[in-house]
Amino acid sequence: MLDQLRAMGVFACVVKQNSFSGAARELGITTSAVSQQIRSLEQEMDAILLYRSTRKLSLTEEGQVFYQSCKEMLAAAERGKIRMNELRDDLIGELHIATTPELAANHIIPALSQWLFAHRGLSVKFDVDTQFIDLQKNNIDIALRMAPKIEETTFDTIPLARVExxxxxxxxxxxxxxxxxxxxxxxxxxxxxxxxxxxxxxxxxxxxxxxxxxxxxxxxxxxxxxxxxxxxxxxxxxxxxxxxxxxxxxxxxxxxxxxxxxxxxLPSYTLYAVAAPLAQRSVKTQRCIEALKAYFSQIPGGRLYKEAS
Known part of the structure; x- marks a missing residue:
């Protein structure tokens, strides 16, 4: 079972990187090892998951269905890791989040609802406005922004999801x-x-x-x-x-x-979390960003969200 789960993770990485060599680099293993994992997985599943050519890889119909299951498995593992971190971290104090009214009501609050319920010692303030809010001036921990691209030098911009x-x-x-x-x-x-x-x-x-x-x-x-x-x-x-x-x-x-x-x-947009550089980021801010990333990574594919990278 563990070997199959490992192979599913390798398969998801191949699809994400769109190449065996790219997956090998990300995973720190050889290209031949990646190829062997995929062959073993296809034998186990009794199905061809990838069309291979000298120019590119593409998913078969079976591969597309299986890839969604692999993504769900990895998202579940990520959620489990976050929950373990939550047990270790006693998050207290105030967290200041800025975004637009529509993003807050329709997407950000649903994304954070379980996380907020789990951390009752945390006081959260949502600052909503149709205009971008100055993070430094208003003491904002995280700003959630939807834009084609954000040019930012002072703060980190963490992509959460690509939206059409x-x-x-x-x-x-x-x-x-x-x-x-x-x-x-x-x-x-x-x-x-x-x-x-x-x-x-x-x-x-x-x-x-x-x-x-x-x-x-x-x-x-x-x-x-x-x-x-x-x-x-x-x-x-x-x-x-x-x-x-x-x-x-x-x-x-x-x-x-x-x-x-x-x-x-039409051109797509990206949902970004904008926050202080990692070295200056508080634990509560980082845990909130991780919760947002976990939520958006498990949203079904298609035209709603595409996980940003």
Missing amino acids: QVLVASADYLNQTASINIPEDLKQHNILPVYSMQHWHRFFFQHNLSDQRVELEMKARMSSNNICVVKALCKNGLGLARVLYLDVQKELMNGELIEVLPDWK
Whole structure:
């Protein structure tokens, strides 16, 4: 059993590194040892998990299913390690967390709920604002920020998850307006932007298969600095909204909103934890970051989250 668990960890590392040699370097073993682990695992599972070629590796259908199980196993092991640390660490004092209202309510608090319940000696203050808060000036321990990229020299930026953007609209809107088949068709439509998003008027599309790129400049008649307001406008048939997938997953699943131009990809965002450099970081801050990383690493794959690296 232990050999199989070890082999599952090696398999997950190969997929993450997209190469046998990369996995060997990360694990500190030889490439031939990695190859042997994968062969033994495939024999044990009686299935081919990877397509191998001289240029790249790709997962078979069985491999994709099995990889999710491997990720869940590794996430469970990580959660177990965190719980062991929690037993050793008596976390007390105040923890100051800064983020936006939407991120706090919809994602950060759910991510930390069990961890906060476990550490009752910890006093936690959530400072929420639509604008970025100065960490030093406001004595912030951790700032959670969603951005394409963060240029930061004073603090550490720890990526937690990569999140896709999608273009959505209600069925009523799509049924009553001109069809949308290519990005250029958007020029005939109403865009509902979150105007606090940097460069909200610029749209960059890349086709999933052909890699064709299209850049558009859009105008808006209605907008808001709040994603909840933009979603309400969108669901009431007043236009199309470009939003983060995690903010509309439920609406897409229940049919309230429909993804527009699914074959065209918009630039993704990354959810970052911004904190003091590791050597200056308190134990409670580091444990909180570990809890966030463990939570986001176990979120199912697909379009909701992709574990950041």
